[in-house]
Amino acid sequence: MQAPDEKDPVFALREVTxxxxxxxxxxxxxxxxxxxxxxxxxxxxxxAATQLAGSNSMMTxxxxxxxxxxxxxxxxxxxxxxxxxxxxxxxxxxxxxxDTALARRHAxxxxxxxxxxxxxxxxxxxxxxxxxxxxxxxxxxxxxASSDGIAIIRAQxxxxxxxxxxxxxxxxxxxxxxxxxxxxxxxxxRGAYWVSEASDKEGIRNPYFGDAMLNCGETRKSIxxxxxxxxxxxxxxxxGHVH
Numbered sequence: 001m002q003a004p005d006e007k008d009p010v011f012a013l014r015e016v017t018x019x020x021x022x023x024x025x026x027x028x029x030x031x032x033x034x035x036x037x038x039x040x041x042x043x044x045x046x047x048a049a050t051q052l053a054g055s056n057s058m059m060t061x062x063x064x065x066x067x068x069x070x071x072x073x074x075x076x077x078x079x080x081x082x083x084x085x086x087x088x089x090x091x092x093x094x095x096x097x098x099d100t101a102l103a104r105r106h107a108x109x110x111x112x113x114x115x116x117x118x119x120x121x122x123x124x125x126x127x128x129x130x131x132x133x134x135x136x137x138x139x140x141x142x143x144x145a146s147s148d149g150i151a152i153i154r155a156q157x158x159x160x161x162x163x164x165x166x167x168x169x170x171x172x173x174x175x176x177x178x179x180x181x182x183x184x185x186x187x188x189x190r191g192a193y194w195v196s197e198a199s200d201k202e203g204i205r206n207p208y209f210g211d212a213m214l215n216c217g218e219t220r221k222s223i224x225x226x227x228x229x230x231x232x233x234x235x236x237x238x239x240g241h242v243h
Contacts, residue, residue, distance in 0.1 A: 016031030104144060104148075168223045178198060
C-alpha cells in the first residue's frame with residue numbers, strides 16, 4: 001500500500017482479509033480503504049528493494065525472513081546452487097566486458113543451471129522460498145538470453161542480481177563468501193546491486209557500465225557461506241566395545 005502524504009512513492013506492508021472470489025478477482029473485506037493505492041505491477045522490485053535495504057520481505061512473514069540461520073543445506077543442493085552462482089558470475093563478467101553475444105550466451109547457461117537445481121531434499125519452507133525467488137532469476141536470464149541489445153540485457157541482469165542476492169541472503173553462499181556491490185548511477189541514477197566473490201582481488205568491476213565506468217561503485221555487504229550438514233563422527237577403535 002502506498003503511504004499517504006509522501007513526496008516520493010513510499011510503500012508499506014499491509015495485511016488484508018480476503019473475501020469471496022469473483023472470477024480473476026478477490027474481494028478484500030479488511031485492511032484497505034476505498035481510494036488507497038496498491039502495487040499491481042512491479043511488486044517483486046518493490047519487495048527486493050525493501051529486503052536489500054535490510055527490512056523484512058513484504059511477501060514473507062518475518063519469522064521466515066532468513067532461512068540461512070536455521071537450515072543446513074543438503075550437499076546436492078549446495079552443489080547445484082554453486083553452479084548457478086558460477087553461471088551468474090560468467091554473465092556478470094561478460095557485461096563488464098560489454099560483450100553482448102557472450103552476455104546473452106551466459107544468461108542462457110544460467111537458466112539451464114537453474115533448471116538443474118535439486119530442491120528435493122529441502123524442507124517445504126525452504127523449497128517455497130527458493131521457488132519464489134528463483135522464478136524471477138530464471139525469467140530474467142531467459143529474457144536476456146533472447147535479447148539483442150546490451151541495455152536490455154543489463155536491465156535483466158539487474159533484476160536477476162536482486163533475486164540472487166535475496167536467495168543468498170536466505171540460504172547463504174553455496175561456496176565462497178560473496179560480496180554485494182552497489183553502483184549509485186546505474187538504472188538511471190536509481191542505483192543497482194550485483195554479486196561478486198569476496199576474494200575477487202580486482203575489486204569493483206561494474207557490469208552496468210563496463211569500461212565507461214569500470215570502477216564505479218562500492219561494496220555494501222558480504223554473504224558468508226551456508227551451513228553444511230554435519231557429517232556423523234566415525235567411532236574410534238575403542239568405542240562400541242564392552243570391557
